[in-house]
Amino acid sequence: MEKCDEYIMWLDYKNICKVVEVGSADLLVMEVENGGSSGSKKGVNLPGTAVDLLAMPEKDTRDLMFGVEQYVDMVFASFIRKASDAHEVRKVLGEKGKNIKVISKNENHEGGWRFDEILKTSDGIMVAHDGIGIDIPAEKVFLAQKMMIGCCNRAGRPVICATLMMESIITKLHPTQDEGSDVANAVLDRVDCIMLSGETVKGDYPLEAVRMQHLIAVLVTRYRPRTPIVAVTWNPQTVRQAHLYHSVFPVLCKDAVPEAWAENVDHRVNLAMNVGKAGGFFKKEDVVIVLTRWCPACSFPNTMRVVSMP
Numbered sequence: 001m002e003k004c005d006e007y008i009m010w011l012d013y014k015n016i017c018k019v020v021e022v023g024s025a026d027l028l029v030m031e032v033e034n035g036g037s038s039g040s041k042k043g044v045n046l047p048g049t050a051v052d053l054l055a056m057p058e059k060d061t062r063d064l065m066f067g068v069e070q071y072v073d074m075v076f077a078s079f080i081r082k083a084s085d086a087h088e089v090r091k092v093l094g095e096k097g098k099n100i101k102v103i104s105k106n107e108n109h110e111g112g113w114r115f116d117e118i119l120k121t122s123d124g125i126m127v128a129h130d131g132i133g134i135d136i137p138a139e140k141v142f143l144a145q146k147m148m149i150g151c152c153n154r155a156g157r158p159v160i161c162a163t164l165m166m167e168s169i170i171t172k173l174h175p176t177q178d179e180g181s182d183v184a185n186a187v188l189d190r191v192d193c194i195m196l197s198g199e200t201v202k203g204d205y206p207l208e209a210v211r212m213q214h215l216i217a218v219l220v221t222r223y224r225p226r227t228p229i230v231a232v233t234w235n236p237q238t239v240r241q242a243h244l245y246h247s248v249f250p251v252l253c254k255d256a257v258p259e260a261w262a263e264n265v266d267h268r269v270n271l272a273m274n275v276g277k278a279g280g281f282f283k284k285e286d287v288v289i290v291l292t293r294w295c296p297a298c299s300f301p302n303t304m305r306v307v308s309m310p
Contacts, residue, residue: 011044019049045134050110055085056092064092067100073240074101076126081110083117090121101241103160107131112144119151124158124244126195129165142185149189158244161186162195166213170203175212183213187220192246228281232268251275265292273309282309 004010009030017028056064067075077089089102104111104118107128111118112135119125127148133141145161152159165183166175186194194217199209231242232251242250253271258264269290276282286309291301 009038013044013051013053015052016046019051020046045108045131047135048109050081053079055080055088061092064089064097068093068097071237072100073237074103074123074244076103076105078105079107079111079131080104080118080122081108082114083121086118086121099237101244103158105131106148107135109135112136112148115148115151119155119157122157124160125152126160126162127191128163129161130163133164145186146189149186149191153190158192158246160193160195160244161191163197165194165196166199166209169199169205169209169212173205173208175209180212180216183216184220187217190246192244228276230272230276230281232272232275249275249279249281261296268292277309284309
């Protein structure tokens with residue numbers, strides 16, 4: 001590292017000479033096509049190249065275990081390239097972290113090709129603009145985004161669109177027109193969440209960035225199905241995780257749990273009705289579909305009732 005200068009760059013990926021098509025055993029000669037500034041601890045992308053990096057390096061394993069000890073609700077796993085990577089994350093979380101949601105961050109070419117298998121092994125997907133914009137040609141980025149969002153919608157998995165959403169607002173008070181359109185199109189594509197990163201971490205106008213993205217999302221969601229889902233639970237973690245899903249309004253029941261199952265169900269249904277009415281979701285004589293379990297042993301709702309609001 002001491003020998004680095006304007007002509008020599010040191011990388012900590014030992015096998016880089018093995019995975020690229022051209023190069024010697026210990027040296028790569030690179031040509032700068034678009035000049036700019038660089039620095040230490042920066043990520044390196046190899047577009048179109050399948051790398052053999054570990055899915056869970058030692059530091060990531062320590063970080064995950066710290067998250068388990070702090071009872072986090074979800075983890076965002078970066079650079080997930082295949083299903084086995086997501087399995088490795090779940091393996092590290094172990095039995096104690098089995099209820100933690102694993103959100104796979106898809107940000108490279110290999111992850112795009114193997115998206116179907118990644119989706120099946122993940123609790124949700126984050127579509128990273130900056131990553132896919134480097135590995136995939138610019139004219140195909142929007143196709144990759146729509147493909148991933150569409151697959152998540154069909155599979156019922158939450159999908160988050162993030163990074164470079166409003167990059168210009170880091171240093172300017174107002175976003176550009178194309179950034180506004182980008183946010184609006186993500187909402188129209190039916191993402192569950194739109195997330196800011198650099199805009200709020202290092203930007204000069206973090207509050208303005210949040211307000212602007214909120215205004216765009218609220219305006220555009222007028223054209224999406226607005227049937228609300230009121231989900232009642234006694235589990236605080238379930239309430240927090242339910243915010244990942246569009247149109248789901250979780251309600252935490254803090255009352256004592258009735259011993260009789262029928263009373264338990266009726267109590268939650270009445271609570272949902274009252275919350276829905278107070279929140280303006282329902283009005284008198286509206287028809288409401290109630291989904292419940294018919295017994296405590298069932299792991300999913302299997303009983304449906306159609307009731308009218310009193």
